[in-house]
Amino acid sequence: MVKTNGxxxxxxxxxxxxxxxxxxxxxxxxxxxxxxxxxxxxxxxxTLLRILSTVLQPTSGSAEIAGxxxxxxxxxxxxxxxxxxxxxxxxxxxxSREMIEYFGELYGLRGPRLKERVDFVIEExxxxxxxxxxxxxxSTGQKQRVSxxxxxxxxxxxxxxxxxxxxxxxxTSQTVMSFIEGARRSGKTVIFSSHIMTEVERLCDHxxxxxxxxxxAEGTIADLKVLSGENNLERVFLKLVGELQEVA
Numbered sequence: 001m002v003k004t005n006g007x008x009x010x011x012x013x014x015x016x017x018x019x020x021x022x023x024x025x026x027x028x029x030x031x032x033x034x035x036x037x038x039x040x041x042x043x044x045x046x047t048l049l050r051i052l053s054t055v056l057q058p059t060s061g062s063a064e065i066a067g068x069x070x071x072x073x074x075x076x077x078x079x080x081x082x083x084x085x086x087x088x089x090x091x092x093x094x095x096s097r098e099m100i101e102y103f104g105e106l107y108g109l110r111g112p113r114l115k116e117r118v119d120f121v122i123e124e125x126x127x128x129x130x131x132x133x134x135x136x137x138x139s140t141g142q143k144q145r146v147s148x149x150x151x152x153x154x155x156x157x158x159x160x161x162x163x164x165x166x167x168x169x170x171x172t173s174q175t176v177m178s179f180i181e182g183a184r185r186s187g188k189t190v191i192f193s194s195h196i197m198t199e200v201e202r203l204c205d206h207x208x209x210x211x212x213x214x215x216x217a218e219g220t221i222a223d224l225k226v227l228s229g230e231n232n233l234e235r236v237f238l239k240l241v242g243e244l245q246e247v248a
Contacts, residue, residue: 002029002052002158002189006061009047009213021047023213024061029191029206031157034184036204037193038237044213045193049162052191053083066157066189079107082151085162092136096127096146099135100153107154121149125179141172148179158189165199177203197233211241 009022022044029035037045050056052063054074063070066080090099100121104114122128125145130138135146144164151159161180165173180203183190194200200207201221209217209224217224217240225231228239238244 001031001067002035002063002065002191003027004048004052004061004063007048007051007058007063008060009044009051009056010059020213022051022058025208025210025213025215026061027208027215027218029189031189032184032187033205034180034190034192034203036200036207037191037210038195038197038200038204038207039193039210039241040195043195043210045210046162047213048210049083049160049191049193052077053081053160054078079154080156081158081160082154082156083160083162084147084151084164085166088147088151090135090138090143090146092134095132095134096138096142096149097122097131099146100127100149103150104153109154117153117155121153125149140168141175144168144172144176148176152183156188158191159183160191160193162193163195164192165194165196173199197237201233209237209240216240 005026007022007025011019011021013019025048037048039045047056051058052065052070054070054077057071065077068076068080070077094102100118104118109117122131125148127145127149130142135143138146164176177199180190180192192203206220207224208215217227219227221233224236224240228236230236230239235244
């Protein structure tokens with residue numbers, strides 16, 4: 001489970017002064033659920049995920065991941081999460097296998113347990129054909145599959161996906177989305193951040209609409225359509241964030 005209560009994150013900009021990147025955001029995401037964060041680039045989605053993954057500390061408010069406080073128990077939080085985005089880096093001079101094993105050791109996996117998990121992700125993501133190829137030599141889709149492998153290697157109960165298909169081709173995007181759907185079926189709590197309406201409509205059981213750091217609406221896709229009075233998700237979103245311009 002992921003639970004936030006009044007999360008606030010302010011930054012100080014020399015020209016703009018105090019910037020409210022995230023302002024009083026509260027929500028609960030449950031196991032076996034894909035919880036969507038829907039917003040334009042710069043809405044505050046990535047900042048929120050960085051707080052939840054302990055990369056940033058909130059200015060105020062609180063959050064728990066799998067029962068652990070993100071500020072008081074950051075190590076425990078990191079043990080229970082996997083974080084993936086399109087910009088997730090791979091070490092180019094390591095092979096795919098070396099990359100996966102390296103992160104397994106960082107997660108504290110050793111001996112038979114490490115081998116068991118490495119073998120599992122290799123089979124699950126069909127990595128056999130490029131296991132011993134340097135990460136620098138992989139295609140974009142192959143790199144993304146290795147990124148997924150390192151994200152799930154320690155079998156975390158909570159998964160964060162931050163714009164995971166940005167810049168990917170259609171085939172690779174489908175692979176990523178199919179994997180996310182599988183994570184839901186296996187009972188994971190999944191937080192999926194995106195601005196791509198078709199992906200949100202396909203994947204998300206529950207959606208938080210965030211704009212300029214604030215929550216504009218929350219509910220199922222059906223709930224948001226009723227709330228906005230619109231049927232097309234793009235128009236739903238624009239209506240909820242006050243940007244829908246009607247044609248005369």
